Amino acid sequence: MDGPSPPLNARRVLTKDLILNRLYMLLNGIAILALFYYRATTLLRIIQTRETPLLPYLIVIFSEVMFTFFWLLYQAYRWKPVKLEVYPERLPGDEKLPPVDVFICTADPSKEPSLGVMNTVVSALALDYPPDKLAVYLQDDGGSYVTLNAIREAWKFARFWVPFRRKYELKIACPAAYLSSKESAHEKFIGSNEFAAEKKIIEKKYAEFEEALEKNSVNASASVSRDHPPLIEVMTDENGDSDLKEMPLLVYIAREKRPGHPHHFKGGALNVLLRVSAVITNAPYFLVLDCDMYCHNPLSARLAMCFYLDPKIAPKIAWVQFPQKFHNLSEHDIYGGSLNAIYKSAIGFDGLQGPNLYGCNFVMTRESIYGTGKIEKDVDLNQLKKTFGSSNEFIKSLYKSYKPQLLEDRKPSAELQKELQLLASCTYDNGTDWGEEVGYRYFTVVEDAITSLSLHCKGWISVYIDPASPCFLGATTTNLNDMLVQQTRWAFGLMQIGLSRFNPLIYGPLRMSILESLCYAYNFLESLYVFPVYGLAIIPPICLLYGIPLYPKVSDPYFIVFAFIFLSSRLKHVQETIAFGDPLRNTVYELRVWMMKSVACYFYAILNAILDKIGLHEANFSLTSKVVDDEQETRFKQGIYDFQVSTMLLVPLCSLYILNLAAFIIGMARLFQKNDELLAQAVLSFFVVIVNYHLLEGMFLRKDKGRIAASVTLLSIAISAIILGCGSLLIFY
Numbered sequence: 001m002d003g004p005s006p007p008l009n010a011r012r013v014l015t016k017d018l019i020l021n022r023l024y025m026l027l028n029g030i031a032i033l034a035l036f037y038y039r040a041t042t043l044l045r046i047i048q049t050r051e052t053p054l055l056p057y058l059i060v061i062f063s064e065v066m067f068t069f070f071w072l073l074y075q076a077y078r079w080k081p082v083k084l085e086v087y088p089e090r091l092p093g094d095e096k097l098p099p100v101d102v103f104i105c106t107a108d109p110s111k112e113p114s115l116g117v118m119n120t121v122v123s124a125l126a127l128d129y130p131p132d133k134l135a136v137y138l139q140d141d142g143g144s145y146v147t148l149n150a151i152r153e154a155w156k157f158a159r160f161w162v163p164f165r166r167k168y169e170l171k172i173a174c175p176a177a178y179l180s181s182k183e184s185a186h187e188k189f190i191g192s193n194e195f196a197a198e199k200k201i202i203e204k205k206y207a208e209f210e211e212a213l214e215k216n217s218v219n220a221s222a223s224v225s226r227d228h229p230p231l232i233e234v235m236t237d238e239n240g241d242s243d244l245k246e247m248p249l250l251v252y253i254a255r256e257k258r259p260g261h262p263h264h265f266k267g268g269a270l271n272v273l274l275r276v277s278a279v280i281t282n283a284p285y286f287l288v289l290d291c292d293m294y295c296h297n298p299l300s301a302r303l304a305m306c307f308y309l310d311p312k313i314a315p316k317i318a319w320v321q322f323p324q325k326f327h328n329l330s331e332h333d334i335y336g337g338s339l340n341a342i343y344k345s346a347i348g349f350d351g352l353q354g355p356n357l358y359g360c361n362f363v364m365t366r367e368s369i370y371g372t373g374k375i376e377k378d379v380d381l382n383q384l385k386k387t388f389g390s391s392n393e394f395i396k397s398l399y400k401s402y403k404p405q406l407l408e409d410r411k412p413s414a415e416l417q418k419e420l421q422l423l424a425s426c427t428y429d430n431g432t433d434w435g436e437e438v439g440y441r442y443f444t445v446v447e448d449a450i451t452s453l454s455l456h457c458k459g460w461i462s463v464y465i466d467p468a469s470p471c472f473l474g475a476t477t478t479n480l481n482d483m484l485v486q487q488t489r490w491a492f493g494l495m496q497i498g499l500s501r502f503n504p505l506i507y508g509p510l511r512m513s514i515l516e517s518l519c520y521a522y523n524f525l526e527s528l529y530v531f532p533v534y535g536l537a538i539i540p541p542i543c544l545l546y547g548i549p550l551y552p553k554v555s556d557p558y559f560i561v562f563a564f565i566f567l568s569s570r571l572k573h574v575q576e577t578i579a580f581g582d583p584l585r586n587t588v589y590e591l592r593v594w595m596m597k598s599v600a601c602y603f604y605a606i607l608n609a610i611l612d613k614i615g616l617h618e619a620n621f622s623l624t625s626k627v628v629d630d631e632q633e634t635r636f637k638q639g640i641y642d643f644q645v646s647t648m649l650l651v652p653l654c655s656l657y658i659l660n661l662a663a664f665i666i667g668m669a670r671l672f673q674k675n676d677e678l679l680a681q682a683v684l685s686f687f688v689v690i691v692n693y694h695l696l697e698g699m700f701l702r703k704d705k706g707r708i709a710a711s712v713t714l715l716s717i718a719i720s721a722i723i724l725g726c727g728s729l730l731i732f733y
């Protein structure tokens with residue numbers, strides 16, 4: 001007998017980070033206590049002496065309480081940073097790998113160009129996984145013939161690409177990415193004539209493919225339909241002249257859409273994917289991709305198996321999460337598009353119950369999302385139908401013994417077609433547990449957030465891996481408008497949850513670990529930052545203008561406490577940025593993004609979530625555009641902000657900026673009289689002004705098309721004057 005087989009994965013606690021984090025928590029925690037001691041005693045004095053107006057003082061204290069609340073929540077991420085490693089070379093042979101279904105969602109070929117979507121499809125087909133154990137499903141929410149034709153073309157091209165990638169062990173699965181890459185992707189075959197000849201053929205085929213898609217996309221936007229029957233097509237071999245066994249299965253699905261029937265956005269799409277695939281391939285694991293997120297490193301599914309084939313932890317894991325990485329980043333991450341701020345926290349999440357779902361790039365088990373173990377024979381059929389809907393075939397798929405029926409030629413029988421139509425119909429969910437207890441939860445536009453909360457609360461864990469060669473690469477937002485719109489949608493969706501019974505602080509602690517609940521709470525409630533941020537962006541500058549001090553004098557020992565908290569938080573940020581491997585300038589970019597989000601996105605997110613709660617707002621999923629605008633792209637690459645942004649989002653930012661700018665300039669004069677008392681406030685406004693220098697530039701210094709429109713600047717000046725006027729009244733109380 002051999003000894004025990006070597007482990008497929010390892011979990012390493014990052015001790016140095018752990019010690020540093022806890023030390024920081026301790027010191028900053030003590031400083032915060034001192035701060036509140038100062039505030040409490042000063043407040044009592046002010047109430048008696050009225051030396052400072054009370055209301056502004058209370059607002060500042062309230063803001064500090066809120067910041068402290070978020071600070072406390074965030075420490076849960078810092079509690080136990082760990083790193084997971086995997087060893088795919090130790091996996092057993094292909095015959096022992098379990099099947100995997102890949103789900104890709106797309107919605108509109110005019111906003112999500114076919115070439116990108118089909119590169120995602122083809123890259124998934126080209127994963128390094130046994131072809132008979134891999135199936136790729138594309139769900140088209142647009143029910144568009146443009147997408148259907150495109151996938152047929154993609155299938156034809158993939159017949160060449162997939163064997164080529166396999167034969168030459170290319171390290172990039174996506175054709176577009178490979179063809180524009182350097183030689184390292186095929187290093188083993190450099191110099192081989194046969195390879196060079198075949199590569200030429202592939203290049204030609206790809207050019208033809210590209211051209212076909214371009215011709216096909218002429219009427220893309222008119223091809224999108226919101227009223228159509230379900231359509232499911234399994235790609236087959238029409239001529240019957242080559243070997244299908246070489247190719248994974250490829251299936252096109254357009255679920256039924258009818259006006260007046262809620263379709264629940266991507267969550268609804270994923271549930272149809274789960275049902276339809278259950279009766280075609282029924283793999284126990286599925287990988288979810290967005291249509292703009294292609295497979296890069298072909299090993300992803302294998303890497304996930306390093307957890308699922310580890311008997312020690314596999315039964316507890318609901319999903320293996322990979323980060324979203326992006327191929328269109330610039331060295332200046334001015335819109336925070338790399339999402340690194342999220343991935344920094346994932347390291348700490350992993351030390352707890354694991355990261356939340358990031359929407360795509362994860363391999364999940366059917367068992368966890370269905371909420372069932374494999375069902376034993378004697379379960380009541382009626383109960384199952386109440387839970388899972390009326391399809392007999394689907395119910396059968398829940399049993400261990402189920403073998404899905406697809407003929408050798410991959411053509412579904414008439415019977416199976418009927419079942420597929422039923423499973424993809426728009427009324428199938430009605431009266432069942434789909435969207436509530438089974439599948440993706442429909443409660444909000446951020447289906448991933450509520451679904452992961454729900455699974456973690458059921459005791460499942462998740463794991464996060466970030467291999468050196470990224471498994472998935474997508475397109476991130478490259479202009480301010482897209483970024484703010486996307487962030488507003490996310491924040492709105494998360495706030496919907498925050499305002500419901502699923503609020504992690506209420507729903508979480510009894511169902512999952514406290515620390516995990518705190519992480520979720522930070523994530524879901526972030527929009528509440530809007531209150532302290534507005535508080536500190538408005539009150540201290542106004543008081544500075546009127547010469548009213550809100551912070552301790554420089555000569556007061558408590559000044560050091562405030563200075564310490566401010567500096568240690570900034571330094572911690574710098575340390576984490578460097579430790580993550582990001583350039584230092586990202587600390588400034590991240591701070592800007594955070595401020596812009598807090599002022600603009602969170603403001604509308606909260607407003608809409610409240611309106612939604614009282615039934616006055618209809619949630620919608622505004623697709624993130626995947627069409628590239630060259631001029632905007634150039635600015636992005638150069639690190640120049642593009643302020644062609646909806647006025648509604650821009651005005652709050654500019655108004656608060658102008659207020660702080662004015663307060664700082666005029667307040668400087670006051671500083672000569674009262675520098676001991678007002679220095680902290682002046683520094684605060686100076687910090688806002690200097691960090692957000694891009695707004696100053698956009699309003700007053702730039703002349704190009706991406707500057708802030710004069711109308712926005714004028715409106716913002718007016719609004720900041722109004723805020724100042726109203727704010728001035730406050731200081732009499």
Ligand SMILES: O=c1ccn([C@@H]2O[C@H](COP(=O)(O)OP(=O)(O)O[C@H]3O[C@H](CO)[C@@H](O)[C@H](O)[C@H]3O)[C@@H](O)[C@H]2O)c(=O)[nH]1
Binds near residue numbers: 106265290447486623
């Ligand atoms: O009604 C819809 C809306 C969207 N999608 C698809 O969902 C994916 C994500 O949409 P996108 O417009 O790219 O939104 P993003 O904000 O970029 O997506 C992020 O946020 C979503 C949650 O809001 C997550 O589901 C995603 O994985 C995550 O990348 C895309 O493939 C869409 O085609 C649908 O299938 N149906």
Ligand SMILES: [Mn+2]
Binds near residue numbers: 290292624
């Ligand atoms: Mn996207």
